[in-house]
Amino acid sequence: MGLKIAVVGATGNVGREMLDILDERGFPVDEVVAIASRRSQGTNVSFGDRTLKVKALEHFDFAGTDIALMSAGGSVSKEWSPKIAAEGCVVIDNSSAWRYDSDVPLIVPEVNAAAIEGFRRKNIIANPNCSTAQLVVALKPLHDRARIKRVVVATYQSVSGAGKDAMDELFNQTRAVFVADPIEAKKFTKRIAFNVIPHIDVFMEDGTTKEEWKMVAETKKILDPKIRLTATCVRVPVFIGHSEAVNIEFEDPISAEEARDILREAPGCLVVDKHEDGGYVTPYECAGEDATYISRIREDITVENGLSMWVVADNLRKGAALNAVQIAELLLNRGLVGNRKAA
Incomplete structure (x- = not known):
């Protein structure tokens, strides 16, 4: 028997992607409900060949709903996720609201699937x-083989990670450059067209940004608290797809060579690593794809037991919507949802 799924934040970039992926992967649903804020009530969104009319979060009764995929922002999730969870609906939240709560599992199915059992404490699961x-996804199989001590990562993050307004800003600024119009920065602190900005999220006391802190804290929680990690997170003028030099x-x-072989067999990974022109993956090629692509795997002779590599993925999919749907699939496959209907 199929499930009843609610997608909260269905009119946003990630919410629409969640609906697409539920359909693409044939998730066994009897009913999908599109939910957003009151101002979006009545808006139409697509689910496969069907059109769903958006319902208002404030008026929706989650009793009888099995899973809520939340992509409505941290403040909304802080207020609504506990209320939804109290109705017996498992919340899979895409915001940062619950990631660092010790009673909420932070899950990447290819990496720490077993940790999902902890969701019962609050009926909430966090997406990283x-x-x-x-x-x-790229580190896990290598960590299993040789134990990671330290990671240094520089990210090249697309504007879609900051939402639709950020994508519009890149488009409008790029157009303005070619027609010699004034360039206006609203979403970003500096112009993003033909530029890079080494600043994502707010600055913290030690000079790191919160985005960089998130990578440290989440990698430790998901993979291993002993791993030391330092990150520099940069916004780049790319619409979709995050890249990382690791x-x-x-x-x-x-x-x-051993790392290459391990990653070729690892779940969720796709190695494209030819030592020739174009023998690597860029964010343009990964847009719309589910895999985490890994290229430029090479030994670092400046440290003992060192490797460098290039990691690229569609941030709207593996970085958000796909991972959330994979968590829902994990719940289903382990028999952790749907018991009320069966009973």
């Missing part, structure tokens, strides 16, 4: 930050 999700120091020796 988009840049963290693709990173840990340097790893291991406890045990591991060659580039």
